[in-house]
Amino acid sequence: MGITPCVIRQAATYATATDRKKRFATGSKRPILLKKSAMDSTAEKYALEIEIFTLNRGFRAQISRSCEQKKAFSAVSTRAVWKDRLFQHNRPKAGSGQDDGKAKASGSRVEFPLSVVFRTTSVATVYRQFSESASKSECARYFRFTARERNMIGNTQPHSTSESSHILTRRNLLQAGMAGIAVSVLSPWSLWAAPSGVLVNDVxxxxxxxxxxLFAPRTTDEIQQALAMWSxxxxxxxxxxxxxxQIATEDSLHLDMRQFNQVVRYSPESRVIRVQTGMRWRDLQSVIDPHDLSIKIMQSYANFTVGGSLSVNAHGRYVGAGPVINSVRSLQLVLANGSVVEASRTENADxxxxxxxxxxxxxxxTEVELDLASNVTMERQIHCMSAADYPIFFNDQVRGNKQTILHNADLAPPYFDQATSVTWRxxxxxxxxxxxxxxxxxxxKLNQTLMWSVAKLPGGxxxxxxxxxxxxYLxxxxxxxxxxxxxDVASLGPIATRNSTYALQEYFVPVAQFNAFVKQMAAILQAHRVDAVNISIRHxxxxxxxxxxWAREEVFSFVLYYWQHVSVVDREEVGTWTRELIDAALSLGGTYYLPYQLHATREQFSRAYPDAPRLFALKAQFDPDKRFRNKLxxxxxTG
Structure with missing residues (x-):
């Protein structure tokens, strides 16, 4: 009985060492024959997965490669006898210039040339030829079968290309594969023949x-089609x-917006641009800089996507500008039913x-229309002072100065009583x-070394x-x-390791409560021996x-950058002092920011965001089935 690959699926997934390890160590329930990882971007690594599924009789074979297995698999795959026997059929002629089809060990993963997929005529052939040069334990390590499937393989003999049409020849397989890829290009939603089981994580x-x-759309139509096909x-x-x-929830269709990154309209004369929201601020800057224009409001680093910044209503160091919503003219929104609406302050204002x-x-x-600003020349000015004097300094030297473009102040723990003002005029x-x-x-490397020394060295x-x-600041x-x-956020160095991570929190308090919050914050952080690296103050x-x-009135914000271990006990400890900081901010009429770890209680969330019921009422109206979800x-x- 022939067991033939009959579906080729092409999908882009975000690949990290952590999710590769977990994915292959725990085993996937879908049938996978071979995987080729490729396609690097400047920001992060994707994997272009070419997977062949064997659908006949529920065959569930898989080549398994946990991190511990990769070295052993590389050693086995480089044995000349196995390479020769596995790919001896349909080998290209000498001097043809074609890929020789040999598996190559490449760093942390084993790569198979795409041509291998089209030369391999059945899973049974792969297993049988692999087993001729590998031990039983190696076979058991890389191929997982039920007893019934192993018996099917044992009873399966090699077939010539002239045998029954039930066995795909290389030519037929190639034709089927190219057809499948063509369909996937023309209809990306057709890629959902089987669950992809992608692990999504944050920094x-x-x-x-x-x-x-996981689906990486490039057009609004693709997003609409995805919502129609996925329930x-x-x-x-x-x-x-x-x-x-905030980016995912279990068993969801995850829309990875990073390929949704085109300019829709641009008018340098009017200082207005409309873009797809998967575009990063840095890419947008490359578009507008030749016209001496600048983004009006954004975060301090340019790695974030425009849509992500909108979703959290981000702010930056821009004096008098407020949150990013103040630079938005209008936006396009795809609702749960697939309809597309335009929203602005005068149309669909809610x-x-x-x-x-x-x-x-x-x-x-999906789209946003933004106001732009002039790309002016700026000079940095530094002032050091007592933290208690900072509100007066800001009021006298920063707020009323029309030449001020960017401003923040830093507190360097544990010296909470001293502030360094950084102003760009x-x-x-x-x-x-x-x-x-x-x-x-x-x-x-220099920046990262300095950051490490401050955070980790005694006396840092x-x-x-x-x-x-x-x-x-010289x-x-x-x-x-x-x-x-x-x-570039890369200047901060690696954010996370296996045992620890840097993280952020942010609190907002009315300007009159600045000194009161600094005292309470310092007491809480010192009492819990928090590894606080920096506190950046914005207005x-x-x-x-x-x-x-998060700013129902004029506020100072306190951006806490700290370091923590990641065990359950460590996370619980972070949750304890985080809730104390939230209570401190709330007691002073302030609030906290939502893009970070979800340590706040429901009661704290309700106190910090009293208008949340308005959002929930709209969600009940436009998303009654609660389709749009994440861990937040x-x-x-509570709908």
């Missing part, structure tokens, strides 16, 4: 979530810089104010940095206070606005219109 690696399928939960992810599962900062609760933000001085944008892919904070910061660079705004005007507004709404949505 902290604290929130591994197995989604059912289960839907989650949305971009740069994956949130830190609490959807506009609920979708921005709504963490994907209502639908997929418009200047007509000669540039000290000629580059217009920070080039991607740079080496930041003192070294920062007396050595690193004085040297870092000069007064003059740069273009886009250069400072195009900073923003009130945003009373957003449904999940799994915990706090």
């Amino acid at each position: 902290t690696l604290l929130n591994p979530i197995w989604v059912n399928r 289960g939960p839907v989650s949305i992810g971009g740069g994956r810089y949130s830190m609490g599962g 959807l506009f104010h609920a979708a921005i900062g709504g963490y994907g609760a209502l639908g997929v933000i 418009a200047s007509d001085k000669e540039l000290t940095v000629a580059e217009r944008l920070v080039a991607p892919g740079q080496s930041y 904070p003192l070294i920062r206070k007396d050595v690193i910061d004085p040297l870092r 000069n007064h660079p003059v740069v273009r606005r886009n250069y400072e705004a195009s900073a 923003t005007q009130g945003d009373p219109d957003s449904f999940l507004s 709404w799994d915990k706090y949505y």
